[in-house]
Amino acid sequence: MTATDHDRELEGLELDLLLEAVYRRYGYDFRGYAQASLRRRLWRRADLEGLRSLSGLQERILHDPGCMERLLADLSINVTAMFRDPGFHRALRSDVLPELRTHPFVRVWVAGCATGEEVVSVAIALREEGMLDRTRIYATDMDADVLARARTGSFALEKVRDYTRNYISAGGTEAFSAYYAVAGERAVFDPELLRPVVFAQHNLATDGSFNEFNVVLCRNVLIYFGRDLQDRVLRLFDESLPRRGVLALGRKETLRGTAIEDRYEPVVEAERIYRRT
Template structure:
């Protein structure tokens, strides 16, 4: 089991040597993930792991994958996507061009879910979806549009519950054990690495997704990231958070109103 001082040493090394700042992530969660890393990579001690980090830059990608949480699915929380379909998209439709930011998007299931909603609302042609994550290896998948075929049954059920009316399989082709989504979706996506801790705003958006990321941050970092989103969102734009996340006690709360059905969607009022 990693000790508190060892974790601090590890986080400091990651920041000083590679520029990854995990210092304001929830410590209990980080400890669990480092302990898991020690087990799966069969390190006999923390010293052995620390030596590997200092002397093997190629190991960094694997380390970042383990420290960041990459659990997602298409149309996750279907009721939320139904609200977006019915109440948010009609507002976005009034804009001449739509910019949407998926921050901490992991492998991109959420981004493709949103692209499908836009397609069905005849808005995809005038939209750009910015897909960003701190982990460069997971976002590479977004450019390929490949997802396990074994997940399609669950994704199809989520899609229907979100208000989808079409045959979900019409959006992809099967390749062995993979579902390959239509390239028209990828053509409307900009994929890049972005560190919510240290990087700045890079555009003005009408809609920002950041779901199930803030729960791993402490209060100080949550406020910092939410302020970044506030600076990146145009007036009357929308922020979508995860099911266990909230704007209510944040520094920007006074400028936002939550959707009446209590989904985790807030609209910027001023």
């Protein structure tokens, strides 16, 4: 075995022990995450903490909950935007909401909601379709800090110009500026949009199904998971959807080749929107 092979094997052992320590000490399970991305994020945290090994990071995390909080922020996937991928939101309006309009009550689960941009986007579409007052939106994430930010319904004002363009491209029917008020450097959205939203901590890697939903949105989250964890999460969503329930993934994600593929039909394949058959 070469020195490089030895170093790689040692790093792999340190990585496994670190993830096991995080799981057993704090209950967060990152053991099924895609290794390359995970390794980069862990080394970045080690560098920022002034540490020279993943074993050093493990010791720091076990004895310093503040370090764990900082690591959790590093590992949480918080890249998001309002009406991100406008084509998806346009398809949601044209191909999903019309059927749901016939239901007396609708439940939507936004899994991995991060700081809430997609939650507010969905709420706006539901209001414009006359459905928000009979919909309950469950917005979940494993990170309590990002959930706290999501509950505020406020976003950086500098991003609103891009969000406005996305909203128009997504088929918005009102003046986007009517939905928010400016407070300093923040755009604070109408609190009525979040009235039907339940925010809660939920870890896709370890937690189970908690309700039955008409729509489950989990977009651009599975790409960060390894194949076994992807399969686990997809089975979780499958358990949470009734017949004709809708599952929406990100554009780089698909049901093709998965264990639940044969139970779903594409609604809009290009936008990764599927319906349970």
